[in-house]
Amino acid sequence: MSLLTVGSVAFDALETPFGKTDKIIGGAATYITLSASYFAEKNNLVAVVGDDFPQSMINDLQQHGVNTEGLQIRQGEKTFFWSGKYHNDMNTRDTVEVQLNVMEDFDPIIPESYQDCQYLMLGNTAPAIQRTVIERLRTRPKLIVLDTMNLWIEIAYPDLTELIKQVDVLVVNDEESRQLTREYSLVRAAAKIRTMGPKTVIIKKGEHGALLFHEDRIFFAPALPLEEVFDPTGAGDTFAGGFIGYLAKTDNISFDNMKRGIIYGSAMASFCVEKFGAERIMNLTQDEIQARVSEFVKLSAFGFEEVI
Amino acid sequence: MSLLTVGSVAFDALETPFGKTDKIIGGAATYITLSASYFAEKNNLVAVVGDDFPQSMINDLQQHGVNTEGLQIRQGEKTFFWSGKYHNDMNTRDTVEVQLNVMEDFDPIIPESYQDCQYLMLGNTAPAIQRTVIERLRTRPKLIVLDTMNLWIEIAYPDLTELIKQVDVLVVNDEESRQLTREYSLVRAAAKIRTMGPKTVIIKKGEHGALLFHEDRIFFAPALPLEEVFDPTGAGDTFAGGFIGYLAKTDNISFDNMKRGIIYGSAMASFCVEKFGAERIMNLTQDEIQARVSEFVKLSAFGFEEVI
Numbered sequence: 292m293s294l295l296t297v298g299s300v301a302f303d304a305l306e307t308p309f310g311k312t313d314k315i316i317g318g319a320a321t322y323i324t325l326s327a328s329y330f331a332e333k334n335n336l337v338a339v340v341g342d343d344f345p346q347s348m349i350n351d352l353q354q355h356g357v358n359t360e361g362l363q364i365r366q367g368e369k370t371f372f373w374s375g376k377y378h379n380d381m382n383t384r385d386t387v388e389v390q391l392n393v394m395e396d397f398d399p400i401i402p403e404s405y406q407d408c409q410y411l412m413l414g415n416t417a418p419a420i421q422r423t424v425i426e427r428l429r430t431r432p433k434l435i436v437l438d439t440m441n442l443w444i445e446i447a448y449p450d451l452t453e454l455i456k457q458v459d460v461l462v463v464n465d466e467e468s469r470q471l472t473r474e475y476s477l478v479r480a481a482a483k484i485r486t487m488g489p490k491t492v493i494i495k496k497g498e499h500g501a502l503l504f505h506e507d508r509i510f511f512a513p514a515l516p517l518e519e520v521f522d523p524t525g526a527g528d529t530f531a532g533g534f535i536g537y538l539a540k541t542d543n544i545s546f547d548n549m550k551r552g553i554i555y556g557s558a559m560a561s562f563c564v565e566k567f568g569a570e571r572i573m574n575l576t577q578d579e580i581q582a583r584v585s586e587f588v589k590l591s592a593f594g595f596e597e598v599i
Numbered sequence: 600m601s602l603l604t605v606g607s608v609a610f611d612a613l614e615t616p617f618g619k620t621d622k623i624i625g626g627a628a629t630y631i632t633l634s635a636s637y638f639a640e641k642n643n644l645v646a647v648v649g650d651d652f653p654q655s656m657i658n659d660l661q662q663h664g665v666n667t668e669g670l671q672i673r674q675g676e677k678t679f680f681w682s683g684k685y686h687n688d689m690n691t692r693d694t695v696e697v698q699l700n701v702m703e704d705f706d707p708i709i710p711e712s713y714q715d716c717q718y719l720m721l722g723n724t725a726p727a728i729q730r731t732v733i734e735r736l737r738t739r740p741k742l743i744v745l746d747t748m749n750l751w752i753e754i755a756y757p758d759l760t761e762l763i764k765q766v767d768v769l770v771v772n773d774e775e776s777r778q779l780t781r782e783y784s785l786v787r788a789a790a791k792i793r794t795m796g797p798k799t800v801i802i803k804k805g806e807h808g809a810l811l812f813h814e815d816r817i818f819f820a821p822a823l824p825l826e827e828v829f830d831p832t833g834a835g836d837t838f839a840g841g842f843i844g845y846l847a848k849t850d851n852i853s854f855d856n857m858k859r860g861i862i863y864g865s866a867m868a869s870f871c872v873e874k875f876g877a878e879r880i881m882n883l884t885q886d887e888i889q890a891r892v893s894e895f896v897k898l899s900a901f902g903f904e905e906v907i
Contacts, residue, residue, distance in 0.1 A: 380783055475688055477806075478826045498785075499807035502824060511821035511898045516810060518786045550901040588903050590819045593858040595896050 293333040293407050294539040295432070296323045296532070297399050297424045298414020300338040300362065304374035304388075305567060307381065307522050315568040316348045317373065319414035319438065322525035325572050326532025326559045327412075328355040329580060330540040335405045337361035337424065339393045341369040351573060360402045368393045381520045382497065401427045409433045410539040413458070414528060415440050418450035425457055434544050436460040436535050437489070438528070444470050456488035459544075462531050464495045477502060478509075491549065493534070495527055503553055505546045512553045513591045515561040515583070522567045526560040529572055533559035558583040601641035601715050602847040603740070604631045604840070605707050605732045606722020608646040608670065612682035612696075613875060615689070615830050623876040624656045625681065627722035627746065630833035633880050634840025634867045635720075636663035637888060638848040643713045645669035645732065647701045649677040659881060668710045676701050689828045690805065709735045717741045718847040721766070722836060723748050726758035733765055742852050744768040744843050745797070746836070752778050764796035767852075770839050772803045785810060786817075799857065801842070803835055811861055813854045820861045821899045823869040823891070830875045834868040837880055841867035866891040 303317030320338045328334050335358045342364060349359055369392040377384045399420055411432040413421040421437065437458040443451050444467065455461060461484055463471065468480040481492040481504035492504040498517070503510040533556035534549075541548055558580060565571045611625030628646045636642050643666045650672060657667055677700040685692045707728055719740040721729040729745065745766040751759050752775065763769060769792055771779065776788040789800040789812035800812040806825070811818040841864035842857075849856055866888060873879045 476826055476828075478824045482826075496807065499804065500819070500821075509824055509898060510901065511808070511824065512901075513808075513819035513821070513899075516786045516817055516819065518784055518790075520784075547902060551903060554901055554903060584903065590817060591821075591899050591901075593818065593820075593862055593899075594855060595859060595862060595892065 292331075292409040292433070292539045292542045293335065293405075294327055294331040294410040294412065294535060295335045295337065295401075295405050295408035296320050296327065296412040296414055297337045297421065298323060298412075298416050298528075299371050299394060300336075300340050300344070301371040301373060302344075303524060303568060304372075305522060305524055306374075306376040306387075308377065308379055309521055310567070312567050314372070316351065317524065317568060318371065319416070319528045321352070322528035322563070322569060322572070323412055323414050323532035323535075324352065324357045325355055325569055326529040326556075326563075327536030327539070328357060329559070329575060329577065330533070330536030330555070331410070332356075332540070334358060334536075335361060335402075335408065337399050337401060337405070339363040339365060339397045340371075341393050342366050344370045355573070361400065361405060363400065365393050375524070377523070381523055399424050399427070406430070409542070410535055411435045412531060412535045413437045414531070418443055418447050418454045422450070422454045422457070434459050434535075434538060436462060436531065438462045438531055439467070441467055441470055452487060455484070458489050460491040460493060461489040462493045462495065462534075464497070464527065468492075468494050493553065495530060497523075501530070501553055501557065503549060505549065508546055510546075510550045510553065512550070512557055513587060514557055515586060515590065517561065517564065520564045523564050524568060526563045529563040530556040530560040532556070554584060554587050555580075558587060600639075600717040600741070600847050600850045601643065601713075602635055602639040602718040602720065602843060603643045603645065603709075603713050603716035604628050604635065604720040604722055605645045605729065606631060606720075606724050606836075607679050607702060608644075608648050608652070609679040609681060610652075611832060611876060612680075613830060613832055614682075614684040614695075616685065616687055617829055618875070620875050622680070624659065625832065625876060626679065627724070627836045629660070630836035630871070630877055630880070631720055631722050631840035631843075632660065632665045633663055633877055634837040634864075634871075635844030635847070636665060637867070637883060637885065638841070638844030638863070639718070640664075640848070642666060642844075643669060643710075643716065645707050645709060645713070647671040647673060647705045648679075649701050650674050652678045663881070669708065669713060671708065673701050683832070685831070689831055707732050707735070714738070717850070718843055719743045720839060720843045721745045722839070726751055726755050726762045730758070730762045730765070742767050742843075742846060744770060744839065746770045746839055747775070749775055749778055760795060763792070766797050768799040768801060769797040770801045770803065770842075772805070772835065776800075776802050801861065803838060805831075805834075809838070809861055809865065811857060813857065816854055818854075818858045818861065820858070820865055821895060822865060823894060823898065825869065825872065828872045831872050832876060834871045837871040838864040838868040840864070862892060862895050863888075866895060
């Protein structure tokens with residue numbers, strides 16, 4: 292089924308204990324659509340860049356089957372830029388510089404050919420922009436998944452809570468879920484978020500995996516234990532892209548299929564951190580993905596099916 | 600098969616955001632043997648208390664099938680006492696008071712009837728004491744599991760590393776594994792510990808579950824997501840007791856069976872935190888335990904067995 296992703300396409304400059312990069316392609320929607328490209332057949336992007344954004348990077352997206360008809364290129368303006376530096380533990384980072392540039396007044400225009408969208412992924416950006424996208428779709432998608440971040444909880448809480456009412460799945464990390472609900476227990480945080488609108492809540496816990504909450508059911512997804520995280524940038528977006536891409540491909544939004552979507556998302560995220568930026572998820576084969584998913588099966592199976 | 604547990608039997612006084620207790624029964628060996636009592640048939644204890652330790656508490660252990668022949672009662676001396684206060688997040692605590700008392704010169708005497716021990720659980724205490732126990736067993740047990748803590752890594756590192764060489768399984772939490780190896784990645788920490796002696800390493804991550812490392816294989820065990828942790832005291836020991844109790848009962852130390860042992864240990868730990876101290880694990884039924892294990896199965900199964 293048709294997937295629409297809205298979010299940032301950006302330049303990132305990264306520094307980790309393993310090295311640093313010049314400006315490379317980044318942004319939530321970049322990671323989401325690249326990750327989803329291994330699953331979804333119709334992979335539509337709405338985003339904005341400046342005229343400094345190289346055609347070669349747009350070609351990279353297109354070669355992965357990303358439809359860039361909805362990618363606005365604003366003449367005389369510059370692309371969103373973020374640079375960050377990770378601490379030695381790789382779990383925390385400092386933002387070195389942010390230049391909003393074209394994102395400051397991003398107007399998410401939906402091409403007519405995207406109106407058949409069944410799966411909508413609202414990548415991290417201002418809640419007002421995310422809400423505009425929902426309003427501009429003439430038919431409500433079958434599934435709307437929302438990602439957000441601490442910044443919007445702090446500076447756009449009313450907008451965000453209005454938006455949250457309208458989505459099916461909220462994807463946040465553990466700290467964001469606590470910040471949003473003022474509940475320390477993730478079980479309580481998820482329950483509170485479910486009273487705010489979304490039927491389903493996914494709480495990402497990085498190296499500790501992810502939790503999927505749906506009605507009174509919980510799924511505890513493992514993360515692949517890694518010797519080394521080379522660069523965590525984009526791992527959360529890659530996770531979301533694998534998740535919604537798998538759902539769009541299989542066109543099944545049951546709890547059981549969402550579990551499988553989370554395993555695919557986790558597998559994609561485990562690739563993402565192996566190299567700088569999006570390099571690794573630009574160069575994957577279906578065999579590599581299936582092999583990684585098999586590792587997740589072996590990692591968490593304990594042969595107790597008989598006791599259910 | 601016969602299980603021998605060595606460690607502290609103590610008085611604890613606890614304070615959590617939910618309330619506080621007077622002196623209640625505590626100590627690593629108490630939690631381990633109570634937890635193991637639901638599995639192991641021969642459940643032998645070596646520990647020491649003072650004459651202030653009430654017979655009623657000894658009766659409680661005995662009623663759970665714990666053999667207290669090896670429990671020394673030292674006249675005119677006082678039982679080990681620990682009091683602690685948990686912070687609001689329940690993940691950190693302050694030690695309010697420690698009185699070593701009889702533990703200061705604990706000499707672990709092994710009753711003759713314990714010499715058939717096949718499974719040995721060295722509960723957290725000084726490495727020199729733990730090592731004495733191994734030396735006093737005429738036949739090496741089939742499996743030796745060692746628990747330790749940050750204190751011994753700090754003040755008894757040479758003793759501890761000598762001891763670690765002699766055990767089959769080391770059980771530590773994530774921070775202890777990092778402190779012991781100076782590796783941040785848990786995969787690397789476990790690999791380094793395995794070069795120090797133990798073939799198998801279990802890293803406990805509290806609410807994030809546990810990792811089991813054995814040769815080149817890893818098992819990622821979930822933890823039950825809880826609305827509320829009432830009192831985490833003893834959860835790690837209860838986990839270890841369920842683990843080794845299950846192995847002793849099934850007399851199978853394969854990787855696959857260790858996975859199941861970890862699920863039983865995790866189930867027991869999830870009960871432990873529901874009430875103060877050992878209260879909950881003193882009052883469990885086999886049906887409750889099986890139902891909890893079924894929850895773990897549902898929590899982590901994702902129906903992808905076909906892709907292995």
